[in-house]
Amino acid sequence: MSSDKFVLLGTEIKKGKGAILELDVAKLHTRNSLKVPVIVERGKKDGPVLLLLGGVHGDESNGVAIVRDIIRKKYHKPKRGTVICIPVFNVFGYLNLKRAFPDGRDLNRVFPGSSRGSLAGQFAHKFTKEIAPYVDYVVDFHTGGADRSNFPNIRCNFDEEQEYGMAKAFGAPYMMHSKYISHSIRETIHKMGKPIILFEGGKSLHLDKSVINCGVNGALNVMKHLNMHDGEVENSHESILIKKSKWLRAPYSGLFESMVENGQHVTKKTLIGRVSDPYGEFEKKIYAPFDCYIFGLNTAPNVYKGDALFHVSVDR
Numbered sequence: 001m002s003s004d005k006f007v008l009l010g011t012e013i014k015k016g017k018g019a020i021l022e023l024d025v026a027k028l029h030t031r032n033s034l035k036v037p038v039i040v041e042r043g044k045k046d047g048p049v050l051l052l053l054g055g056v057h058g059d060e061s062n063g064v065a066i067v068r069d070i071i072r073k074k075y076h077k078p079k080r081g082t083v084i085c086i087p088v089f090n091v092f093g094y095l096n097l098k099r100a101f102p103d104g105r106d107l108n109r110v111f112p113g114s115s116r117g118s119l120a121g122q123f124a125h126k127f128t129k130e131i132a133p134y135v136d137y138v139v140d141f142h143t144g145g146a147d148r149s150n151f152p153n154i155r156c157n158f159d160e161e162q163e164y165g166m167a168k169a170f171g172a173p174y175m176m177h178s179k180y181i182s183h184s185i186r187e188t189i190h191k192m193g194k195p196i197i198l199f200e201g202g203k204s205l206h207l208d209k210s211v212i213n214c215g216v217n218g219a220l221n222v223m224k225h226l227n228m229h230d231g232e233v234e235n236s237h238e239s240i241l242i243k244k245s246k247w248l249r250a251p252y253s254g255l256f257e258s259m260v261e262n263g264q265h266v267t268k269k270t271l272i273g274r275v276s277d278p279y280g281e282f283e284k285k286i287y288a289p290f291d292c293y294i295f296g297l298n299t300a301p302n303v304y305k306g307d308a309l310f311h312v313s314v315d316r
Contacts, residue, residue, distance in 0.1 A: 006049075006082060008040060008134055013082070016044040023130065025091065025123050034092070038131070039071060039085040047081025047228050048136040052219055054086065056108050056140065056185065058093015058100070059204040063141030066199075066215035075220050078228035084135060089127075092119075097205060099145060109181075111188040128188060137166065138189050138196040139222055141215055147300035148308065149203040151263035152214040158243065162195040169225035170197065170218035171235035173263060174295045176242040197222075203299060240293060244315050247296070247308040250275055252284050255302060256309065262297040273309060290314075 006013050009021045022035035052070060054063035067087040070076050076083045088094045090107050100106055105120040113124025144150040153174035156163035167175050178198065180187040189196040199218060201211035223229045250256065254275040260266055266288045273286040286309070296311025303309065 004046075006042060006134075008084070009038065009130060013040050013042045015042055017042055018077070023086075023126060025126060026119060036086060036089065036091050039076065039087075040082065041077045041085075042082045043078040043080045043228065045080040047078065048226050049082045049084065049134060050078075050223065050226065050228065051084045051086070051131070051135040051138045052076070052141070053089055053138060053185075054141045055088040055090055055094055056142065057106070057145070057204075058090045058096060058098050059145075060099075060141075060143035061205055061207055062143045062202040062211050062215070063199075064088055064094070065207055065212045066141050066219070069212060069216045070219050073216065075216070075223065075229075078223060079230055081226070081228045083223070083228070084131070086131075099204070108185055109183050111183050111185055127185075132189060132192060132194075136194060137162075137222075137226065138185075138194065139166075139170075139219055140185060140196060140198045142198060142200050143206075143211075144200065144203040144296065146204065147298055148311075149206075149262055149297050149299050150200040150311070151295040151297075152199070152201040152211055153242075153295050154218065154239070155198040155200060156196075157190075158241075160190075160195060163197055166195060166222050166225060167197045168239065169221045169233045169235075170199070170239075171221050171233070171237075172199065172201075172214060172218055172239055173237070174242055174293065175239035176245065176295075240313075242293065242295070242313040245295075245311060245313050248272075248286070248289070248310040248312055250303045250305055250307045250309050251286065253304045254278070254282075254284075256298065256300060256307075258297055258299075258309075260294060263293075263295060265291075265293050267291050275303065288312075 018041040021038040054067035101120040112128040113121040154172040155178035156167040158177040202208040276283040292312040
């Protein structure tokens with residue numbers, strides 16, 4: 001968007017200025033309003049509008065910390081264009097340290113939402129109508145759910161040229177082709193004709209400095225790629241492309257021990273884990289079925305047969 005006038009949530013943000021706005025989402029049982037802070041900074045020159053979004057799931061602390069650090073380091077103040085930061089999107093979940101909304105729904109599965117739908121659906125509808133139309137690009141920060149830890153990776157549709165360019169510029173260790181999930185933010189933004197990439201790193205309710213740094217540096221690289229900041233994109237390595245992936249699942253129930261590190265490359269028949277019973281009567285070894293990169297790892301000490309253990313690349 002290159003118009004001289006930029007208005008968001010009823011407030012005009014002039015060139016070279018910023019504002020802290022509020023998206024009014026719901027009433028609490030006490031009749032108090034629950035509002036989501038929306039931090040906007042506009043450069044002195046025209047340029048695109050970039051949304052940096054954290055905390056879509058309330059227990060994904062790394063995403064919140066990434067957007068916080070972007071603000072803390074003043075990276076959200078562009079030379080050109082406008083940066084919108086929403087560090088905590090799912091305020092309900094964040095307050096309760098839970099992934100879902102109070103109505104039990106996954107916010108990232110109810111988009112574009114409805115003004116007459118569930119609580120989560122109404123929230124999604126407000127975003128879709130009051131925020132999404134005013135942005136040009138989106139970076140959505142996520143974290144592994146439950147006990148699964150994701151090695152830093154950026155996800156996009158490889159067939160979308162602009163998304164691919166943003167993801168490559170981001171510079172995460174792994175870059176994964178990902179289809180649009182029905183009723184997700186990604187699908188909704190894509191249908192609006194706007195590029196969106198999704199960062200995954202770490203696990204729920206856990207802050208990981210290396211993941212946070214990767215996310216912050218990646219966001220700055222995207223801003224440079226979009227010419228919102230001066231300077232060259234800085235990546236110390238080429239992202240490893242993953243066109244297809246799968247989860248290796250537990251063949252038995254029991255105590256689970258990983259024998260490899262998250263992010264590691266392993267060759268076929270490498271011992272990668274073992275499952276044993278608590279009585280020392282059996283131990284089952286898990287071997288890599290093929291050469292692959294491991295970029296997702298279950299960190300739970302106890303697993304059931306069929307639980308996802310290792311997220312691995314299938315080909316490149």
